[in-house]
Amino acid sequence: MNPIVELVDNSFIFIVAISVLLLVGVTVAMIYFVFRYSEKNNPKPDQSITGSTTLEILWTVIPLILVLAMFFYGYEGFKEMRNIPPNAMVVKVTGKMWFWHFEYDNKKTSDTLLLLPQGKDVRFELESADVNHSFYVPAYRVKEDCIPGRTNHMWFHTTNEGLFDIECAEYCGLNHSYMLGTVKIVPEKEFLEWYNKVDSVQAPDSLKTDSLKTVKTDSVKTTQLKTDTTKSAGNKKDSIKLNSKDSLKRKEK
Numbered sequence: 001m002n003p004i005v006e007l008v009d010n011s012f013i014f015i016v017a018i019s020v021l022l023l024v025g026v027t028v029a030m031i032y033f034v035f036r037y038s039e040k041n042n043p044k045p046d047q048s049i050t051g052s053t054t055l056e057i058l059w060t061v062i063p064l065i066l067v068l069a070m071f072f073y074g075y076e077g078f079k080e081m082r083n084i085p086p087n088a089m090v091v092k093v094t095g096k097m098w099f100w101h102f103e104y105d106n107k108k109t110s111d112t113l114l115l116l117p118q119g120k121d122v123r124f125e126l127e128s129a130d131v132n133h134s135f136y137v138p139a140y141r142v143k144e145d146c147i148p149g150r151t152n153h154m155w156f157h158t159t160n161e162g163l164f165d166i167e168c169a170e171y172c173g174l175n176h177s178y179m180l181g182t183v184k185i186v187p188e189k190e191f192l193e194w195y196n197k198v199d200s201v202q203a204p205d206s207l208k209t210d211s212l213k214t215v216k217t218d219s220v221k222t223t224q225l226k227t228d229t230t231k232s233a234g235n236k237k238d239s240i241k242l243n244s245k246d247s248l249k250r251k252e253k
């Protein structure tokens with residue numbers, strides 16, 4: 001299991017358990033006191049109750065221990081979140097109004113969909129192109145602000161294959177609630193196939209033909225050749241047409 005997920009869940013369950021215990025304890029005591037010390041049952045107020053040092057110490061020390069325990073569990077999770085493995089793969093995340101932009105080490109980019117290999121440590125470098133955003137991946141229990149003019153860091157270890165939500169957790173304007181994305185975790189082989197595939201780019205205008213508007217960067221030269229052959233093929237077609245017209249004319253004659 002992912003260490004961050006485990007630690008965050010432990011501290012969450014610990015805090016919820018203590019909260020539930022306190023809620024139940026306080027509620028039960030309150031209901032008991034309502035009946036036990038009601039005016040109806042005690043027409044004359046009891047004047048014998050005085051201060052108790054033992055009680056004072058108990059209700060100071062017990063909550064202190066509980067709060068320190070909550071801090072301990074929280075801090076364990078925080079340490080793990082800050083302890084970024086040095087050889088983790090890096091993805092640059094840029095929050096923009098209103099979508100997520102991802103850039104990998106080899107300059108490959110994508111918007112909204114974040115493809116990651118299974119079983120890897122991934123370090124995110126978080127930036128913003130405009131206003132404050134917050135990169136939040138609930139399934140991995142991580143959330144970190146994207147602030148213009150600075151780079152924040154975050155990481156997690158990818159575990160199960162599948163699709164996981166990305167949300168913006170910092171109100172960032174009109175379409176904040178639509179600033180969603182998806183982490184897609186796939187086997188490493190499948191990821192590398194995508195990662196090593198060169199993105200298609202727009203061909204320069206001089207190379208554009210009607211049927212071929214986008215070409216791969218590494219096949220630009222081939223395209224130029226193809227364009228030339230298309231032209232000469234076109235010429236041939238024209239000449240064939242001319243010939244057939246000629247022959248028709250001849251037939252008419």
Ligand SMILES: [Cu+2]
Nearest residue numbers: 133168172179
């Ligand atoms: Cu946002």
